[in-house]
Amino acid sequence: MSPYGRKKSPRIVITGAGIGGLTTALSLHAAGLDDVLVVEACPSLRAVGAGINLQPAAVRELTELGLAEALDGVAVATARLEYHHRYGGLIWSEPRGRAAGYNWPQYSVHRAHLQDILLSAVRNRLGPEALVTGGRLVRYEQGREPGGEPGRHTVRAHVAGRPSPFSCDLLIGADGINSAVRATMYPDEGPPLGNGISMWRGVTEGPPFLDGRTMVIVGCNARVKAVAYPVSRPDGSGRCLLNWVVESRTDDGLGEEDARGGADWDRAVPPEEVLAHLEGWSSDFLDLHGIIAGAPRIGRYPMIDRDPLPSWTDGRVVLLGDAAHPLYPTGSNGASQAIVDARVLAYELAHHDVDEALSRYEAARLPQTTGLLAAHRRLEPDPVLRQVEALAPNGFLDIRQVLPEERLDGIKSCTRQVTGVDATALNARSSWSVAV
Incomplete structure (x- = not known):
């Protein structure tokens, strides 16, 4: 009541x-x-931004708001998270969303598409006058x-x-x-706080990789890593939208100034600025260099909180x-x-x-x-992944020849810490919907 x-x-x-x-x-x-x-x-x-992930806890709430069908129509249900060496070797793989036991999927989606769904629902349910x-x-x-x-x-x-x-x-x-x-x-x-890491982001149309539902984190050395995942299903030509991020600890003196708004973080940068951080990287499942080179727009941003x-x-x-x-x-x-x-x-x-x-x-x-x-x-789990780089800088065939199983298992607890809830707890929690 x-x-x-x-x-x-x-x-x-x-x-x-x-x-x-x-x-x-x-x-x-x-x-x-x-x-x-x-x-x-x-x-x-207007439609802005790049790809984001919605954890099952958030997908549950959007589902209970009646948005499941609209969301499923524009998003990819992420099935796995994988960590790879910069030469392609698999370090760790774990299921996500329903495959990990949640009652709701994890979604990868373009931020603009999600905002359009929410905006349309607000206008339809609350009326156009509810937004100024x-x-x-x-x-x-x-x-x-x-x-x-x-x-x-x-x-x-x-x-x-x-x-x-x-x-x-x-x-x-x-x-x-x-x-x-x-x-x-x-x-x-005062202003937001920077940690010295720069991020380059873009969305590129290209062929899906692996099973088309996997997020990959690649590199994970002391300075640079890349993240890539699809944010749309393949179209009639077999291509989809691929969201990607490259992170680098630049040490170029810009971090604090940029966090304080002293630099233009809305400007586009050329692909060469990003590719310089990935020299020598290779993979047999993902053409990261080609994806970056083909991006219609690349933005550079500080990592801040x-x-x-x-x-x-x-x-x-x-x-x-x-x-x-x-x-x-x-x-x-x-x-x-x-x-x-x-x-x-x-x-x-x-x-x-x-x-x-x-x-x-x-x-x-x-x-x-x-x-x-x-x-x-x-x-986290970057410290574990940096250890892999230190022990096997030239790559490997079997990660278990580099790190023991129990050390790799620690990655799973790290990823759970940054999502904040496990499947059992979320599935059992009572609903926040209100009967009116």
């Missing part, structure tokens, strides 16, 4: 129409909280609305170029790693997703955690008054994501 009974549900403003913000809007609507407005800084929502674009939040303030209900707490969200603020009972900051809501909440925090916060709430203001807990992409888990945040917050708001709900949401999610942040910063 909703704590609001027949009373009017709270007015909720969400800043940010990314994966976290749109999932929050859908989750609130599904929980019977219909007075929701999403305010997005971009004047128009071109509204860049600059700050918020709290207090009692002049002439309003006695004792009613109001948040005023000030948007650039708008003569009057949006007033609401709850402001949800889902506005990303450079969140204006977080900056208002913690004005002395932020230190964990002591609290995500300030009165009737709360953080969610990357605004609350930005993570390195090493665990393929950032978008998934934002989706879980959205579902937990909506569930608590449907069952408790706003203040109690925010307290419960923070108690459930902040410790878990703080642990995940620490696991992502350890960059």
